[in-house]
Amino acid sequence: MSIAEAHPDPLDLEDFRRIGHQVVDWITDYLAALPEGPVFQPVPPALAERFRSTPAPRAGTDADAVFAEFRDSIGPYPFGNGHPRFWGWVNSPPLPIGILAEVLAAAMDPSCAGGNHAAVWVEHQVLDWFKELLGFPAESHGLLVSGGSMASLTALAVARHVHCGFDVRRQGLQAGTPRLESRARTSSGADAARAGARSAAETTAAEPTRENREMKTGPARERRVTPMAVVHL
Numbered sequence: 001m002s003i004a005e006a007h008p009d010p011l012d013l014e015d016f017r018r019i020g021h022q023v024v025d026w027i028t029d030y031l032a033a034l035p036e037g038p039v040f041q042p043v044p045p046a047l048a049e050r051f052r053s054t055p056a057p058r059a060g061t062d063a064d065a066v067f068a069e070f071r072d073s074i075g076p077y078p079f080g081n082g083h084p085r086f087w088g089w090v091n092s093p094p095l096p097i098g099i100l101a102e103v104l105a106a107a108m109d110p111s112c113a114g115g116n117h118a119a120v121w122v123e124h125q126v127l128d129w130f131k132e133l134l135g136f137p138a139e140s141h142g143l144l145v146s147g148g149s150m151a152s153l154t155a156l157a158v159a160r161h162v163h164c165g166f167d168v169r170r171q172g173l174q175a176g177t178p179r180l181e182s183r184a185r186t187s188s189g190a191d192a193a194r195a196g197a198r199s200a201a202e203t204t205a206a207e208p209t210r211e212n213r214e215m216k217t218g219p220a221r222e223r224r225v226t227p228m229a230v231v232h233l
Helices: 013-036 045-053 063-074 096-108 118-134 148-163 190-198
Strands: 179-185 202-206 225-231
Touching (some): 148 179, 148 225
């Protein structure tokens, strides 16, 4: 059976191998040249306008043309976080072995929602490593998510479920009295505030003290709220 018969993508195996080699060569050359190039190169206005004005294609494009478009119009204008002189921030630089790991993960394209396949057990293994490193109990649970925003949202959703005192899924968030509150310092990131809003908690910022950075919070009873989480970032 050919790949065209077994898979809806019409790219055959030999074309896949050929273009794959080109992609790996481009990545290698890109990483090698990165330190000597500019930290950031803005997208030219004419190219940005082309991105915005080009209509959706009415037919498919062959892989060679897609790669050429990436090579000429996208690859030269990265965010900049891969450059060694990029100022440290949230976005980490691409790790070469991580690039290859992403390719392998994309080839398997798993879902870890359930099932008895390798990716599920790899997730359990990595979580067990984290629990050991962080001193968490062996029976504790966790998830691997896409980043800090989803981690904050997931953590606050768990806190809401545990501390709300009623069935959120059946009754809805507005059934609870008093309202839920998550507390965060004024210096906490925007992700924490957005996650609090999406968990439908009333997020209240609190100043840290100068001596030991402890949070100063007013009595929750006076505001008729139920504290469900403390975000200390």
